[in-house]
Amino acid sequence: NQLFGAWSHPQWEGEEFDRSAFYAAIGTAMLTYLSQGIADLPNTVLLSKTPSVQNLSRFWQLFPESQVVIITRDPRDVAASAFKTWQKPVEQTLQEWKVACHAIADFERETTADRYLLLRFEDLIFAREQWVKRCLEYLQLDPTLFPWSNLSEVPVFGSSEDTTWKAKKASDAFQPVGRWRSLPSPQRESLASLTSPYFSYLGYSGLLPEDLHPLPSREQRLQMVLTDQESAIVTSLDQRSGQVRTGLRLIVEGILGEKAVQLVRNTLKTMKVNLPFFPDR
Secondary structure, eight states: OHHHHHHTOTTSOSOOOOHHHHHHHHHHHHHHHHTTTOTTGGGOOOOOOOSOOTTGGGHHHHOTTOOEEEEEOOHHHHHHHHHHHHOOOHHHHHHHHHHHHHHHHHHHHHSOGGGEEEEEHHHHHHSHHHHHHHHHHHTTOOGGGSOGGGGGGOOBOSBTTBTTOOOBOOOTTOOOSSGGGGSOHHHHHHGGGOOTTHHHHHTOOOSSGGGOOOOOOHHHHHHOOOOOHHHHHHTTOOSOHHHHHHHHHHHHTTOSOHHHHHHHHHHHHHTTOOOTTSOOO
């Protein structure tokens, strides 16, 4: 938005910018960059992944002809991995997961069912063949050409159990589901702050892996009403610097509104931090 605004300033003379064409051109440039070095590009499916749903709402503006697969994970395990790898506060990870859950819910309401696929990491662990086949069918790839015999040999890349970020064969003890139980007691207690309807929206309502509920259908999810985004996040913002930074980032990204702005302003005043440049809105 900042780039578009700078290039389409109303005081400048010249042709007006078309927002949709502008975003699509940026997306095309990104795809061109990512496809460099691929010899047989016409017969290749280009896959790009990111560990975040930030700016998911702009996906179709950037990539109008592409497809998107959204993979979620039990927020308790996300928090456990982030804590073990980067010592990231559990509360902060859970707040960010709630924001991500809202982003996914908003995306689903604005997108027809045939244009995206939503699945859970846990389903890829416990029902791998079923969900890989579903991914292939969604991407219009022939499942009969997939090397199913190699599926169990897929290496692990980027795990809190091994932070070298190199692909390695999973050990017999590798179990990525339920890692939150290994958290220290204070961090485990923080997990209690994540309650329904966030769990229910994606079927995370059991305490054990075998209690994982089926992913609610799209129709069921669309009927669910999540807790107001601002009240869910803003009420827990306090004087701790990590959460203040999170609040500031969410405001800058346009995720939270006036209520969040005022709370962060008051929090900064309590901390005796003077930010004269901090906007009123």
